[in-house]
Amino acid sequence: MSTVEGEFNGLVAIVTGGASGIGAAIAQRLRAGGATVAVFDLAPESADADLAVAVDVSDDESVRAGVARVIDALGRIDIVVNNAGIGAQGDIAANGDDEWHRVWDVNVVGLARVSRAALPHLRVSPAAAIVNTSSIAATAGLPQRALYSATKGAVLALTRAMAAxxxxxxxxxxxxxxxxxxxxxxxxxxxxxxxxxxxxxxxEARQPHGRLVSPDEVAAAVAYLASPASGSTTGTSIAVDGGMQELRLRPAGS
Known part of the structure; x- marks a missing residue:
C-alpha cells in the first residue's frame, strides 16, 4: 500500500465501519500517512485505531456521543470517512417497508448523522474533507440489488449536494x-x-480486470480524496471497480 510520508500528520480522522473490511483498510492507510484515527463501529474491539468507539450510525444520540468522545480524546476532527453500511438483496418486491427503512437509515441517514455532528469541527479545520463510500451499484444496474442500489445512488447524489x-x-x-x-x-x-x-x-468475471477489488485499493483512493494535497478535488467520485463502470470489453479470447 503506497503512502506519502506524513501527508496526514497532525490531522484527526473518523472512519465509520472501520473495524473490518474496507473500513479497516482505510483506517490503516490513513494511519500509515500520519493521521490519528478514530474508528466508529458496532463492534470496535478489533479495530486498528488510535481510538475505537462503539457507535450505531442509525442512532443520533450514539453518533453525537461518539463525536464528543473524539473531541475530548483527540481535540479536533479534520477528516470524516462515511464507510459504514449494510447490504440488501433482491428485486423491488423482495424487501418489505421495515427493511427499506432499516437499510436507508444506516446507508444514507447514518452518513448524514455523522457528517452533521462533525460539521462544527470540520468548519474550523485547515484541511477538512469528507469521503463517502458509495458503490458501483450507484452507477450500474446490478441484478437483485434494488434496495442497496437505491441507497448507494442516494449517497452519490448526497455527496454532490454536500460538496456544493x-x-x-x-x-x-x-x-x-x-x-x-x-x-x-x-x-x-x-x-x-x-x-x-x-x-x-x-x-470476478463481471469486473473487466477479472478479479475482486482489494480493500487496500479502495483505501488508496479514499486517501487521495481525503489528502490535503487534493485541495481542488470536490464534488466528484472515483470508481475502483476494475473498469466495470466505464469499460465494455469483448469477451476474453475474442
Missing part, C-alpha cells in the same frame, strides 16, 4: 465507488451461495 453546500466553508466532499471487493461481507455472501466457487468466479 460546504465548499465555501473549506470542506471538500467526495465519494469512492468500489466494485465488488474481497471483504468478509462478500465472503459471507459467497458462503451462502449454492456453489461458492462458481459464484466467486462469476463475480
Amino acid at each position: 453546500d460546504h465548499l465555501r466553508e473549506g470542506i471538500r466532499v467526495n465519494a469512492v465507488n468500489p466494485g465488488t471487493a474481497d471483504t468478509p461481507w462478500v465472503g459471507r455472501l459467497l458462503d451462502a451461495a449454492d456453489d461458492p466457487a462458481a459464484e466467486r468466479a462469476a463475480l
Whole structure:
C-alpha cells in the first residue's frame, strides 16, 4: 500500500465501519500517512485505531456521543470517512417497508448523522474533507440489488449536494465507488451461495480486470480524496471497480 510520508500528520480522522473490511483498510492507510484515527463501529474491539468507539450510525444520540468522545480524546476532527453500511438483496418486491427503512437509515441517514455532528469541527479545520463510500451499484444496474442500489445512488447524489453546500466553508466532499471487493461481507455472501466457487468466479468475471477489488485499493483512493494535497478535488467520485463502470470489453479470447 503506497503512502506519502506524513501527508496526514497532525490531522484527526473518523472512519465509520472501520473495524473490518474496507473500513479497516482505510483506517490503516490513513494511519500509515500520519493521521490519528478514530474508528466508529458496532463492534470496535478489533479495530486498528488510535481510538475505537462503539457507535450505531442509525442512532443520533450514539453518533453525537461518539463525536464528543473524539473531541475530548483527540481535540479536533479534520477528516470524516462515511464507510459504514449494510447490504440488501433482491428485486423491488423482495424487501418489505421495515427493511427499506432499516437499510436507508444506516446507508444514507447514518452518513448524514455523522457528517452533521462533525460539521462544527470540520468548519474550523485547515484541511477538512469528507469521503463517502458509495458503490458501483450507484452507477450500474446490478441484478437483485434494488434496495442497496437505491441507497448507494442516494449517497452519490448526497455527496454532490454536500460538496456544493460546504465548499465555501473549506470542506471538500467526495465519494469512492468500489466494485465488488474481497471483504468478509462478500465472503459471507459467497458462503451462502449454492456453489461458492462458481459464484466467486462469476463475480470476478463481471469486473473487466477479472478479479475482486482489494480493500487496500479502495483505501488508496479514499486517501487521495481525503489528502490535503487534493485541495481542488470536490464534488466528484472515483470508481475502483476494475473498469466495470466505464469499460465494455469483448469477451476474453475474442
